[in-house]
Amino acid sequence: MAEGQTTTVSWVEMEDGCRLYVKILGDDWTRSKPLLISLHGAPGLSTHAEPEASYTFLSDAFRVLVYDARGSGASSHTGPYTHERWIKDIENLRQWAGAERFILAGASYGAFLALDYAISHGDRLYGLILRGAWANGKFGPMNVLANILTSNKVQADRARQVRLWSGTLIDDQDFEDSIQELLPFYAPPETDSSTTTAPESTEFRGSVKFYSATQNSAFGENMPRFDVRSRLHLIEVPTLLVVGRHDNVTPVTASQEIANGIPHAKLVIFEHSGHSPASDEPERFEQVLSDWIKAEGMLNPRP
Incomplete structure (x- = not known):
């Protein structure tokens, strides 16, 4: 500015x-x-x-x-x-x-x-x-879920990722855990995954709040x-x-x-x-x- x-x-x-x-x-x-x-x-x-x-x-x-x-x-x-x-x-x-x-x-x-x-x-x-x-x-969420489950960039919990992208998360901790394991997935190939932040956020480390109800509505209903x-x-x-x-x-x-x-x-x-x-x-x-x-x-x- x-x-x-x-x-x-x-x-x-x-x-x-x-x-x-x-x-x-x-x-x-x-x-x-x-x-x-x-x-x-x-x-x-x-x-x-x-x-x-x-x-x-x-x-x-x-x-x-x-x-x-x-x-x-x-x-x-x-x-x-x-x-x-x-x-x-x-x-x-x-x-x-x-x-x-x-x-x-x-x-x-x-x-x-x-x-x-x-x-x-x-x-x-x-x-x-x-x-x-x-x-x-x-099609979009199903395609990204398929990419996650076949990716060599992340070791994701399959059931948890299904809950994330279908809008059936158990609670806020379930939401946080699902995003934590996906961090490298969002970055380009040459990026060091250890420095990758959460998608859409520049504040991830220690300050981001997770609201699973919002995510569940977005992907389960909308x-x-x-x-x-x-x-x-x-x-x-x-x-x-x-x-x-x-x-x-x-x-x-x-x-x-x-x-x-x-x-x-x-x-x-x-x-x-x-x-x-x-x-x-x-x-x-x-x-x-x-x-x-x-x-x-x-x-x-x-x-």
């Missing part, structure tokens, strides 16, 4: 009493800058920390809004943890921020929510940024119903997809399928990245996003 800028922290209350922990990166009291909202992944595990680390570089040009989704981090653990409710929270935050339209960025599970939002509220968007997504919520393949053509805004060549969770083929279905989409593959190009190749990630934003005229978007 540029020298002299600040981060504004707010608690924003939803109409059902749920309080969301929200940060606006960069000081713009006049609200003259366009708004960018970035969604974190890993429900019940991740927080605003990953999108804050990934998108702070844009805070000179945008009001960058990041937050802990309900059921994650410091925000209230007030259900339901459904796509419909999470999307309503996005709409509430858009209105709270005073923006008629904005850029929406979603990472991993946040990309699934971003796809659903773009299909239902596309008139509210200038653009869409997706990192690590799939369009078919039935994912079996998530299938946007036949509706991708409804997304009319410019869309950027980024994916790591070595992403074992949301592989290149999944992003390619989405790019093929969205009329105005650009796919960029990061050759030295796993599931998190923003942290695996940060300089290139920032350059790719900056170039795309300029090329699409989003620094001074139309009203």
